[in-house]
Amino acid sequence: MTTELEPTAPRTRLRRFLSQAWRVGLGLVLGFVFFSFVYESYSPDSEADMDAVGLLVGLDMLCGLAALLLYPFRHRYPVPISAALVLLSIPSSIGAGFAVLGVISLATRRRPWEIAGISAMFLAAVPLGEYLVGAELVAEDDTTTWWQVGIVALVMVGLMVLLGMYVGGRRQLAVSLRRQVHSAEREREAQLHAAKADERTRIAREMHDVLAHRLSLVALHSGALEFRSDLTPEQTRQTAGVIRENSHLALGELREVLGMLRDPNTLFDGELARPQPNLGQLQEILDASRAVGTEVQLVLEAETRERLDVLSESTGRHLYRIVQEALTNARRHAPGQDVMLEIGGHAEDRLSLRVSNRLTEVPSLVSGAGSLPSSGLGLTGLAERVRLAGGELQIDPGTKGEFVLKVWLPWGQ
Numbered sequence: 027m028t029t030e031l032e033p034t035a036p037r038t039r040l041r042r043f044l045s046q047a048w049r050v051g052l053g054l055v056l057g058f059v060f061f062s063f064v065y066e067s068y069s070p071d072s073e074a075d076m077d078a079v080g081l082l083v084g085l086d087m088l089c090g091l092a093a094l095l096l097y098p099f100r101h102r103y104p105v106p107i108s109a110a111l112v113l114l115s116i117p118s119s120i121g122a123g124f125a126v127l128g129v130i131s132l133a134t135r136r137r138p139w140e141i142a143g144i145s146a147m148f149l150a151a152v153p154l155g156e157y158l159v160g161a162e163l164v165a166e167d168d169t170t171t172w173w174q175v176g177i178v179a180l181v182m183v184g185l186m187v188l189l190g191m192y193v194g195g196r197r198q199l200a201v202s203l204r205r206q207v208h209s210a211e212r213e214r215e216a217q218l219h220a221a222k223a224d225e226r227t228r229i230a231r232e233m234h235d236v237l238a239h240r241l242s243l244v245a246l247h248s249g250a251l252e253f254r255s256d257l258t259p260e261q262t263r264q265t266a267g268v269i270r271e272n273s274h275l276a277l278g279e280l281r282e283v284l285g286m287l288r289d290p291n292t293l294f295d296g297e298l299a300r301p302q303p304n305l306g307q308l309q310e311i312l313d314a315s316r317a318v319g320t321e322v323q324l325v326l327e328a329e330t331r332e333r334l335d336v337l338s339e340s341t342g343r344h345l346y347r348i349v350q351e352a353l354t355n356a357r358r359h360a361p362g363q364d365v366m367l368e369i370g371g372h373a374e375d376r377l378s379l380r381v382s383n384r385l386t387e388v389p390s391l392v393s394g395a396g397s398l399p400s401s402g403l404g405l406t407g408l409a410e411r412v413r414l415a416g417g418e419l420q421i422d423p424g425t426k427g428e429f430v431l432k433v434w435l436p437w438g439q
Contacts, residue, residue: 056123064119090120097124108132112147116155133190145183152179243272246318305342315353327370344415352381381431
């Protein structure tokens with residue numbers, strides 16, 4: 027942070043100095059133009075006239091110097107400094123250059139009451155200066171009439187106010203555009219952070235779905251090895267093989283998900299960046315559940331079976347995960363109870379899934395695993411997945427001794 031600010035600070039100060047310097051230079055140029063216009067036609071008739079003009083020139087330069095010193099503070103005290111510059115322009119043609127720039131600078135603020143007050147002062151200062159200074163320098167037959175001076179002053183004020191308001195409008199537009207750009211950048215950053223958070227949430231949900239299924243199988247088979255003493259050596263080897271295979275799969279999937287969480291750049295590669303399950307693998311999780319003592323009966327309507335080829339990949343993936351989580355919950359909360367899966371629906375309607383199983387109050391020790399630990403978030407994550415898929419979920423908590431889960435998913439998601 028420090029290395030970025032150090033080189034920019036001198037550039038900022040230099041830019042401010044140059045911005046101030048060219049305006050001061052412009053004020054001096056205008057002041058000397060007004061000075062030459064006022065004094066160019068004067069020719070003194072006596073020594074007394076020379077002394078009077080010398081006093082006027084000295085007062086002109088002194089007031090011009092005061093205006094030069096006050097002008098840089100116009101942004102800090104806009105109204106007082108502008109009023110002081112206008113007052114200094116009465117006896118000083120050099121100060122009039124800074125008064126013009128002061129009125130223009132004040133008009134950039136686009137505040138009507140300030141502009142009206144300073145403009146009225148300027149309109150009064152022009153004829154007053156003409157009366158105090160011009161009477162000593164211009165011959166009587168060349169004296170400009172009051173209405174001519176008033177017209178000139180009115181035109182000058184009108185041009186200065188218009189120019190100042192135009193510049194102020196451009197500045198406000200530039201500030202508004204910069205704010206919009208900064209707002210758009212902040213909004214984009216917020217969207218990126220939200221997208222990352224959503225992706226991380228999806229990954230966490232995938233990890234829960236996958237690991238809960240794998241580890242529940244490991245727990246049930248390891249429970250069988252612990253409590254079953256009647257297993258043959260062949261059955262023991264098969265059970266140990268299932269434990270080893272699911273442990274390796276769970277470890278690999280966990281390593282993959284954690285690697286993605288460590289590298290933020292992988293969070294926007296999309297869901298297809300990692301292997302995704304589909305309905306073609308549904309039979310595998312059914313066989314795995316049957317192998318641990320949870321009998322699963324699948325009822326698939328004939329018409330639905332014929333239309334599965336038009337089912338979108340996303341909906342098939344969601345259906346797979348929902349079935350996986352439902353079977354995991356059944357093994358955890360009703361071990362040993364049969365599970366009924368019913369899949370129906372038509373392509374022009376919605377895909378429906380009904381999962382039901384009998385409830386049990388006494389943990390089954392058929393496999394020796396007992397009651398598996400529960401995170402309490404399985405159904406919550408399931409409901410969120412269904413919501414994000416554009417479907418509906420209905421749960422019957424078992425008032426009639428049977429737990430029923432109903433899900434409706436759109437075919438085209």
